[in-house]
Amino acid sequence: MMLQLLEKIKSILEYLGGVSEDLPLESLRWMRGPLWWGTWWAVLILSIVAFSGQSSKFIYIDF
Amino acid sequence: MRPGLRAGRRPSDLQHLRLLPAVPLPGRAGISIRARIPAALDLRIIWRRFLPLLFAHSGRRRARRFLPGNFRVGIHLQPALSKRFLALLDWSCAEHRLPGGFQILEFFHGPLFRGGRAKFLPLGISFFTFEFIHYAVDRYEGKTEAGSAAEYLSFILYFPTMVAGPIKRYQDFLPKVRNPSKDTLENWRIGCTRILTGLAKKFCVADVMTAFTNHLNKADILTAQRWVLPLWLLAYGMKIYFDFSGYSDIAIGSARLFGIRVPENFDWPYFQVNIAEFWRHWHISLTRWLIDYVFIPLGGSRVANSRIWANLMVTMLVSGVWHGAGLNFVVWGAWHGALLVVHRIWIQLRGPAPPDRGFIRLAASWAGTFLWVNLGWAFFSMDLSTALLFFRRLVGG
Numbered sequence: 001m002m003l004q005l006l007e008k009i010k011s012i013l014e015y016l017g018g019v020s021e022d023l024p025l026e027s028l029r030w031m032r033g034p035l036w037w038g039t040w041w042a043v044l045i046l047s048i049v050a051f052s053g054q055s056s057k058f059i060y061i062d063f
Numbered sequence: 064m065r066p067g068l069r070a071g072r073r074p075s076d077l078q079h080l081r082l083l084p085a086v087p088l089p090g091r092a093g094i095s096i097r098a099r100i101p102a103a104l105d106l107r108i109i110w111r112r113f114l115p116l117l118f119a120h121s122g123r124r125r126a127r128r129f130l131p132g133n134f135r136v137g138i139h140l141q142p143a144l145s146k147r148f149l150a151l152l153d154w155s156c157a158e159h160r161l162p163g164g165f166q167i168l169e170f171f172h173g174p175l176f177r178g179g180r181a182k183f184l185p186l187g188i189s190f191f192t193f194e195f196i197h198y199a200v201d202r203y204e205g206k207t208e209a210g211s212a213a214e215y216l217s218f219i220l221y222f223p224t225m226v227a228g229p230i231k232r233y234q235d236f237l238p239k240v241r242n243p244s245k246d247t248l249e250n251w252r253i254g255c256t257r258i259l260t261g262l263a264k265k266f267c268v269a270d271v272m273t274a275f276t277n278h279l280n281k282a283d284i285l286t287a288q289r290w291v292l293p294l295w296l297l298a299y300g301m302k303i304y305f306d307f308s309g310y311s312d313i314a315i316g317s318a319r320l321f322g323i324r325v326p327e328n329f330d331w332p333y334f335q336v337n338i339a340e341f342w343r344h345w346h347i348s349l350t351r352w353l354i355d356y357v358f359i360p361l362g363g364s365r366v367a368n369s370r371i372w373a374n375l376m377v378t379m380l381v382s383g384v385w386h387g388a389g390l391n392f393v394v395w396g397a398w399h400g401a402l403l404v405v406h407r408i409w410i411q412l413r414g415p416a417p418p419d420r421g422f423i424r425l426a427a428s429w430a431g432t433f434l435w436v437n438l439g440w441a442f443f444s445m446d447l448s449t450a451l452l453f454f455r456r457l458v459g460g
Binding site for chain 1: 186187226227228249252253254255256257259260262263265266267269270271273302303306307309310312316327331334422425
């Protein structure tokens with residue numbers, strides 16, 4: 001039960017992050033539309049802007 | 064009308080480049096924005112036909128000699144060649160100045176290299192050298208075709224992955240360059256989502272963690288309360304994951320804008336229930352490279368137990384030395400090598416874990432793996448004496 005829930009959360013996060021292209025649940029069909037993606041991108045951009053200004057370099061860049 | 068857009072003539076690829084700034088102007092020159100966007104956004108054309116040529120004719124004589132050198136040799140490398148595998152690797156190291164060579168030199172002659180390394184070490188050399196070696200070895204073993212010079216240069220100079228991976232494979236990359244995905248809108252949707260997700264991971268999580276990881280120094284460790292120490296280390300574990308997986312997301316997303324999928328680098332590594340699974344899900348492209356070009360040539364797992372354990376240790380030590388010049392990275396590699404050896408012995412003694420083990424056993428396995436991996440970050444994030452001080456304070460108070 002718990003593992004199934006974790007699997008569902010994982011697949012939703014993968015879909016939101018662009019890792020998976022398949023909709024994790026049929027009940028989330030509304031997540032396919034451009035309105036949803038526009039809203040999600042806006043949330044991501046606002047988060048990035050809100051936290052910007054404290055940047056450090058990527059750890060693996062100079063390996 | 065823009066130059067080169069005369070009626071009845073198909074715009075060349077270079078003209079696609081010129082079209083880029085014109086995209087936001089609807090109705091210009093009688094072409095609707097709907098018709099022009101796909102052509103302008105079709106960066107694959109620019110990438111496939113122009114960037115390799117730009118780089119190959121950049122006027123830098125050394126660069127021109129350096130890159131085709133690997134390709135020319137690759138063309139002539141056939142499985143029937145009598146050269147031995149190690150001789151080939153030696154040659155590859157010599158020609159491409161393996162970063163490992165730099166790391167080893169720096170390890171033994173630190174003071175000589177200190178401060179000067181950045182002046183002559185090209186950005187990303189550690190990563191594209193992996194691809195040079197992969198190409199040379201796989202050509203030698205007949206596992207891949209040579210491809211054309213442009214295809215080879217596209218592979219080596221593919222900028223989204225050039226600086227810090229994911230480390231690609233030529234045989235996987237070639238079909239994608241020859242026949243990239245043509246679903247431009249979907250590629251851009253996925254690509255932009257990946258890039259934004261990567262940036263969010265970096266800015267919103269990794270950089271926030273920096274406030275805690277900055278305390279991982281001798282002065283702060285000596286004065287801090289004991290209960291804070293594991294939190295600082297945990298913060299470093301989160302930082303390195305969100306930092307590098309965020310970077311990988313940006314690289315994978317950028318590659319996707321060109322219609323090309325590159326390998327994934329992370330697949331929920333902190334949720335794995337043993338150390339072998341952790342390494343199959345952490346920096347996946349490097350782990351696969353180490354397995355194919357270090358572990359298997361050493362004999363892999365088809366040798367006596369003691370040799371398997373030695374092979375695991377050597378592979379992880381190579382990984383440690385690659386990550387940085389310093390004893391702490393050697394110890395970090397040895398730490399993970401030892402964990403893999405212990406896990407292998409455990410499997411041999413107890414047999415593989417049953418798939419239907421209960422939630423409690425699964426959670427215990429996860430917690431153990433998470434704990435050992437995160438303790439190992441102490442050697443990755445601090446020099447050896449600071450890491451030892453950290454453990455002394457953590458255990459002894």
